[in-house]
Amino acid sequence: MKCRVITNKQLNPRYYKLTVLAKEIADQAQPGQFVMLQVNSGFDPLLRRPFAIHRWWDGGEIEILYQIAGKGTRLLSQLCAGAVVDILGPLGKGFSLPLTGVRPFLLVAGSIGVAPLLPLAQDLISKQVLTPNQITLLAGGKSQADILAVQEFGDLGVRVKICTEDGSFGQKGLVTDLLAPLLQTAPSPVFACGPTGMLKAVAELCRQYQTPCQVSLEAAMACGVGACQGCVVKTQAEHADFKFQRVCCEGPVFEAEKVIW
Amino acid sequence: MPPQLNVNIAGIKLKNPVLAASGTFGYGEEYSRWLDLNQLGGIVVKGLSLNPHQGNPPPRIVETPAGMLNAIGLENVGLKVFLEEKLPFLTRFDTAVIINIWGKEVADYVTIAKELDSVREIAGLELNVSCPNIKKGGISFGTNPDLLMELVQAVRSQLTRLPLIVKLSPNVTDIVAIAIAAEKSGADALSLINTLIGMAIDVKTRRPRLANITGGLSGPAIHPIAVRMVWQVAQAVKLPIIGLGGIMNSSDALEFIIAGARAVAVGTANFITPQTSIEILNGLRQYLVEQKIEDVNELVGSLAV
Numbered sequence: 001m002k003c004r005v006i007t008n009k010q011l012n013p014r015y016y017k018l019t020v021l022a023k024e025i026a027d028q029a030q031p032g033q034f035v036m037l038q039v040n041s042g043f044d045p046l047l048r049r050p051f052a053i054h055r056w057w058d059g060g061e062i063e064i065l066y067q068i069a070g071k072g073t074r075l076l077s078q079l080c081a082g083a084v085v086d087i088l089g090p091l092g093k094g095f096s097l098p099l100t101g102v103r104p105f106l107l108v109a110g111s112i113g114v115a116p117l118l119p120l121a122q123d124l125i126s127k128q129v130l131t132p133n134q135i136t137l138l139a140g141g142k143s144q145a146d147i148l149a150v151q152e153f154g155d156l157g158v159r160v161k162i163c164t165e166d167g168s169f170g171q172k173g174l175v176t177d178l179l180a181p182l183l184q185t186a187p188s189p190v191f192a193c194g195p196t197g198m199l200k201a202v203a204e205l206c207r208q209y210q211t212p213c214q215v216s217l218e219a220a221m222a223c224g225v226g227a228c229q230g231c232v233v234k235t236q237a238e239h240a241d242f243k244f245q246r247v248c249c250e251g252p253v254f255e256a257e258k259v260i261w
Numbered sequence: 262m263p264p265q266l267n268v269n270i271a272g273i274k275l276k277n278p279v280l281a282a283s284g285t286f287g288y289g290e291e292y293s294r295w296l297d298l299n300q301l302g303g304i305v306v307k308g309l310s311l312n313p314h315q316g317n318p319p320p321r322i323v324e325t326p327a328g329m330l331n332a333i334g335l336e337n338v339g340l341k342v343f344l345e346e347k348l349p350f351l352t353r354f355d356t357a358v359i360i361n362i363w364g365k366e367v368a369d370y371v372t373i374a375k376e377l378d379s380v381r382e383i384a385g386l387e388l389n390v391s392c393p394n395i396k397k398g399g400i401s402f403g404t405n406p407d408l409l410m411e412l413v414q415a416v417r418s419q420l421t422r423l424p425l426i427v428k429l430s431p432n433v434t435d436i437v438a439i440a441i442a443a444e445k446s447g448a449d450a451l452s453l454i455n456t457l458i459g460m461a462i463d464v465k466t467r468r469p470r471l472a473n474i475t476g477g478l479s480g481p482a483i484h485p486i487a488v489r490m491v492w493q494v495a496q497a498v499k500l501p502i503i504g505l506g507g508i509m510n511s512s513d514a515l516e517f518i519i520a521g522a523r524a525v526a527v528g529t530a531n532f533i534t535p536q537t538s539i540e541i542l543n544g545l546r547q548y549l550v551e552q553k554i555e556d557v558n559e560l561v562g563s564l565a566v
Contacts, residue, residue: 038533038534043480043481043509044326045324046533047324047329048532088295220320220323222322222329222532225287225291225294226291227287227291227532228284228287228322228333229321230319230321230322231319231321232319232336234319243315244316244319
């Protein structure tokens with residue numbers, strides 16, 4: 001659907017926040033779902049780009065957090081308020097909310113991976129699965145600029161712990177350095193999104209401490225709707241060594257223990 | 262009077278000449294949320310093999326200028342699951358269902374063709390000849406006229422009901438020679454072109470961008486090559502032709518028809534805009550009205566040279 005850009009705000013040299021009016025998408029969106037956005041109608045770049053839905057409102061606005069990663073996102077960053085973009089969505093299977101067994105939940109974000117975790121925190125709180133102080137966000141990145149949306153989590157009343165690889169913000173180190181001691185104290189369900197290497201390390205920690213973990217994966221996609229089978233990930237299969245599942249349909253959120261890393 | 266859009270591809274009656282191309286439209290159901298499948302002339306289902314096939318490891322796709330490379334590796338659910346779980350959905354729609362079939366040796370093709378020949382809901386078969394023939398050292402069936410003739414004859418002789426469309430590979434020295442071989446060996450129609458083999462490299466890591474190293478190039482980048490090949494083949498054979506390769510809009514589709522294609526198939530464009538086929542159909546209708554052409558068939562092969 002054609003959507004009007006409301007704002008396209010630069011957060012820091014690498015990251016942007018795009019808000020568009022997309023009522024149908026806002027009405028249906030679930031935490032962890034994504035959209036396929038066409039940055040322009042030309043042939044280069046040709047394909048749509050997948051983005052997690054970061055926030056949405058009853059009025060029909062949806063928000064996307066993005067990083068300048070290449071040609072497509074560079075063009076996207078040049079769009080001004082009033083421009084029209086074509087967006088397909090909401091797509092994919094988001095996070096599954098366990099409604100019973102209230103425990104503290106840990107949300108683990110690697111830089112831009114924070115995007116789908118905000119609506120998850122909002123949903124957990126609004127559906128009264130947890131109170132805000134039962135959720136902790138662990139946000140990691142290379143440097144201070146990679147730590148995003150901390151304010152939004154703070155506004156929800158969620159506890160936030162930060163680390164950066166260069167020590168420019170929060171503790172110096174990897175997000176798994178924050179996660180390991182917490183799991184050691186009290187194994188808690190983990191919801192994670194970030195680079196594959198980080199997710200793999202998070203999945204390994206959760207396996208070690210025997211706690212459930214859902215990961216939101218990223219993959220190059222052509223269609224986003226399950227037709228091209230381009231975005232597959234290797235997962236456990238019952239009667240075979242493995243199977244391929246589509247990140248766009250069976251995911252992007254998978255149980256970490258099912259993924260063959 | 263609105264222009265007449267029915268076309269006939271070797272007995273397959275299409276209510277309009279716009280098909281969804283194999284491998285770009287899944288089993289139809291993936292796109293039913295986004296467009297009315299009843300409006301399509303037909304759907305060519307993702308390449309089907311006798312047994313389920315897992316396909317290639319990821320990464321399977323990479324974007325290139327005005328195109329994309331894919332090396333999905335023909336992942337599919339296999340004949341049994343297709344007939345039980347996928348075909349019943351497709352048959353709810355008023356659109357021709359064509360099955361693209363493939364195998365690793367002639368016997369594979371023959372078996373699946375025979376099974377599908379008796380399935381009433383299917384309108385035709387499309388033979389994917391771009392796969393390697395494991396009995397002949399992995400040479401693709403579609404690149405050697407003798408191998409192709411052997412395959413087409415073997416499959417054709419098993420069919421009592423279904424028209425056989427042979428989908429030609431562009432990765433050959435002379436596509437006309439291959440088209441003639443297909444015609445001689447009993448093909449009822451031709452579709453062209455399949456993807457062009459390409460490759461992309463990540464210069465930072467010096468690794469190929471696809472796990473399979475090479476992949477098939479599709480998208481608007483290949484359209485002029487496909488139009489040229491359809492035009493050449495249309496001069497050389499009498500068989501009806503389905504033209505495809507990089508169609509993004511109705512003008513792209515019209516080029517194929519004018520070059521000699523009786524129908525067209527939309528591929529990669531489905532990924533970008535699921536409604537592309539409907540937009541193309543509308544554009545086609547409008548063109549015929551503007552050009553005062555009553556029947557789309559009059560346009561087929563009407564290139565003025």
